[in-house]
Amino acid sequence: MQQSMSLPADIHQTEKTLAEAVKLVRQYNISPAKADEILAGLYLLTDKNRLKRRVCQFIFLTVLRNKPLIESAIAAFSKRRPKSDLSALLQCAAAEILDNPENSPKIVNTYVQFAKNSLSLGEAKFCNAVLRKFPSFFQDFKERALSFEKKAVLYGHPLFIAERWRRRFGEEAALSIMQRNQRPSKVYLRKCFSQGADEAFERNSDILSPVDAFEGFYALSRGGFERIAPLLKDGFAYIQDPSTGIAARMLSPKSGMKVLDLCAAPGGKGRLLADIMKENSLLPGAAPADESLIVSVDKGTRRMALLRDNFKRENIVKNIQVDCDIVNSSLAGALESAGAPLEYDAIFLDAPCSNSGVLGRRPDARFRLSESDFSACADIQLSMLNMAEKFLKDGGKIAYSTCSIDEVENEAVVERFLKLHPQFSARGSTFTGSEDSDGCGAFILERLT
Numbered sequence: 307m308q309q310s311m312s313l314p315a316d317i318h319q320t321e322k323t324l325a326e327a328v329k330l331v332r333q334y335n336i337s338p339a340k341a342d343e344i345l346a347g348l349y350l351l352t353d354k355n356r357l358k359r360r361v362c363q364f365i366f367l368t369v370l371r372n373k374p375l376i377e378s379a380i381a382a383f384s385k386r387r388p389k390s391d392l393s394a395l396l397q398c399a400a401a402e403i404l405d406n407p408e409n410s411p412k413i414v415n416t417y418v419q420f421a422k423n424s425l426s427l428g429e430a431k432f433c434n435a436v437l438r439k440f441p442s443f444f445q446d447f448k449e450r451a452l453s454f455e456k457k458a459v460l461y462g463h464p465l466f467i468a469e470r471w472r473r474r475f476g477e478e479a480a481l482s483i484m485q486r487n488q489r490p491s492k493v494y495l496r497k498c499f500s501q502g503a504d505e506a507f508e509r510n511s512d513i514l515s516p517v518d519a520f521e522g523f524y525a526l527s528r529g530g531f532e533r534i535a536p537l538l539k540d541g542f543a544y545i546q547d548p549s550t551g552i553a554a555r556m557l558s559p560k561s562g563m564k565v566l567d568l569c570a571a572p573g574g575k576g577r578l579l580a581d582i583m584k585e586n587s588l589l590p591g592a593a594p595a596d597e598s599l600i601v602s603v604d605k606g607t608r609r610m611a612l613l614r615d616n617f618k619r620e621n622i623v624k625n626i627q628v629d630c631d632i633v634n635s636s637l638a639g640a641l642e643s644a645g646a647p648l649e650y651d652a653i654f655l656d657a658p659c660s661n662s663g664v665l666g667r668r669p670d671a672r673f674r675l676s677e678s679d680f681s682a683c684a685d686i687q688l689s690m691l692n693m694a695e696k697f698l699k700d701g702g703k704i705a706y707s708t709c710s711i712d713e714v715e716n717e718a719v720v721e722r723f724l725k726l727h728p729q730f731s732a733r734g735s736t737f738t739g740s741e742d743s744d745g746c747g748a749f750i751l752e753r754l755t
Contacts, residue, residue, distance in 0.1 A: 323358050324398070324420050327365040332394035334366070334670070341370060341670040368401035370669040371488055374459045376400040379443050383436045392429045395421060396436060403440050410441040457481055461488055462669065466677055467662065474713055475738065483711075483738055483745070487666035493526040494742075495534065495543040496551065496574075499581035503542040510534065517742045520548035525742065541619035546574045547667070552737060553707035553748035554578045554654065561586045562593025563651040566697055568632060568690065570602035571609035573616030575656055575707070580623040598623045601646045605631040632693060633686065641697075652703050653694050657687040659710040663738075663745025680714045687719045691751070695727060701755040708747040711738050716747035729754050 334344055345363060369376060376397050380388065388396065399417040403410050414437045421433040451460045454477055458468035461484035471480035495514065497503050507514055513530035517523040523546070526534060537543040554575055559565050561583045567576045580600055587595040600623055602613050610629050617625045630640035641648055660683050661671045687708070694704055708715050716736045724732055734749030 321420055321423060323361050324417070325424065326358065327362045327398050328391065328394045330362055330366045331369050331397050332390050334370075335394060335397075336390060338670070338673065341367065341668065364405075365398050365401050367490070367669060368405055369397045370673075371462045372401060372404055373669075373673060374462055374464070375404070375444070375447065378447070378459060379440055380436075382443060383439055384432075388432070389429070392421075392425060392433065395425070395433060399437050400440055400444075403437075404444060407441055407444065414438055414440075454481070458484065461485055463487070463665070463672055464675070467665075467672065467675065470680075470712065479738065486739065486741070487669070489666065491667045492742075493531065493545060494547050495524045495526060495537070496546045496548075496578065497522050497524065498542055498544055498577070499584045500541050502540070506537050506540070506542040510537070517548050519740065519742065520551060523548040523551065523742075544574055544577055544616075546578070547664075547744045549663070549709075549737060549739065549743040549746040550575055550707075551578055552746060553656075553705045553734075553750075554582060556734065556748055556750050557582075557652055557654060557703060557705035558586070559583050559598075559652045560592065561589075561595050562597040564599045564647055564649075565601070566650040566653045566694070567600055567602045568653065568655045568694060569604060569657060570613060570654075571604040571606075572612035573602065575654060576600055576602050576613075576625070577616055577620060579654060580620050580625070583623055595622045596624070599626070599647075600624070601626045601628060601641065601644075601650075603628045603630050603632060603637065603640070605629060632690060637693065637697070648697060649699050650697055650702060651699055652705070653698055654705045654707070655690055655694050656707045657683075657690055657715075659683050659687065659708040659715050659747075660712060661709050662715075663709045663711040663747070666739075667744060680710075680712050683710070684714050684719050684722075687715060688722050691719070691723050692726065695730070695751075695753070698753055700753055702753050704751040706734070706747070706749040706751060709744065710747055711736050711745035716749070720749050720751070723751065 330344060379400055380396055387393065395417060399413060402413045417437060418434045421430040448460060451457050454472065455465060458465050463484050468480060468484060471483055497507050510533060513527040513533060514524040517525055534543060559579055559582060563583065565579055567579065570576050583598040584595045586592055602625060604610060604613060610627060613627050626644055626646045628640050628644045628646060630637055638648060660675055660679050661668055665672050691706060698704060706720065710716060713736065720732050724730055730751050730753055732749055732751050736747050737745055739745035
């Protein structure tokens with residue numbers, strides 16, 4: 307998800323821009339989908355409409371981050387659910403009011419005028435009456451949100467997710483995670499191991515700030531996205547959250563190794579593994595980097611295209627891309643058909659998961675989850691690990707990585723795997739995230755010799 311920061315107070319949304327923002331929210335309400343897919347599907351997300359894109363993306367993501375609170379406000383002043391256009395308009399206005407309460411009168415007037423021009427007379431009057439009550443409703447709710455349940459609403463999370471975190475981490479930590487998820491996500495870049503990368507980052511040091519706890523990662527300053535385009539194009543940088551590097555650094559494959567990267571698309575972790583092997587090739591006695599091999603496995607036309615595009619810039623470590631559904635198809639057959647090995651020194655499994663560790667970056671995911679999803683994901687994750695270990699050499703390691711902070715998908719899956727495979731040892735843990743990283747699970751499973 308791209309950076310989404312608060313809008314400057316002097317930005318005045320045109321009626322056309324508001325119409326597009328309302329369209330986004332209405333589309334999501336009618337047919338919920340991933341926010342990235344909805345945003346990418348609109349023509350306004352072109353370079354010719356940068357300001358409009360920024361405004362619409364900000365409003366849309368702010369609605370999603372505050373969905374429970376906004377719905378509470380609408381329900382408080384409406385006997386029944388408003389029609390789709392009116393409901394979406396109220397949500398968009400509420401998002402702006404929540405972000406900038408001091409500017410509420412101007413925001414209300416802007417949306418009321420928009421309602422007069424786009425809705426029926428009755429709906430416009432209703433909009434006028436309701437929107438003028440929203441600022442005081444939100445202020446009162448914040449002041450009276452003393453219980454854990456009310457705070458979950460205030461911080462935009464379904465109660466069942468908040469309760470899972472309270473049971474696992476304690477109430478204070480659960481509230482901290484939810485508060486952190488409410489802050490707009492920053493954009494982070496990883497500096498690639500490439501000749502010229504150091505100089506390129508130095509030239510842009512005014513917009514790229516090192517992340518102290520994560521070597522090689524930088525936070526991008528607001529408004530700097532256009533300037534980093536050459537860095538991405540030339541292979542000097544890759545947009546990546548720092549948490550994605552934890553499991554890869556724990557695995558730290560040596561130069562000359564054969565690495566199997568499962569669920570590999572879009573390829574960011576694979577490129578990091580390649581960079582680690584190139585770094586390690588400089589160690590005394592290390593094999594040359596060009597003797598290293600990464601076999602990237604994923605499924606689907608779009609995902610495979612992303613993999614190919616990412617590895618176009620990798621001209622040292624050898625890479626083979628394999629199109630295979632590892633759950634329902636024969637991975638061995640797919641590897642043989644692609645001319646890839648059947649035995650590996652290291653395996654990286656970035657398993658599909660609940661995404662509970664990235665709910666700040668993907669606020670829409672909060673409302674797609676149910677209680678049963680965690681155990682369902684865990685069963686798939688275990689089956690993938692069971693499949694992966696068949697391709698691992700004696701003494702080899704599997705990096706098991708998730709974007710989840712749920713014990714069921716992390717420690718519990720590892721424990722289940724160890725019971726089935728006592729010849730393995732394990733280390734790692736769940737990382738709940740920080741101001742500079744998403745949450746994740748990162749574990750190393752090593753086959754004993």
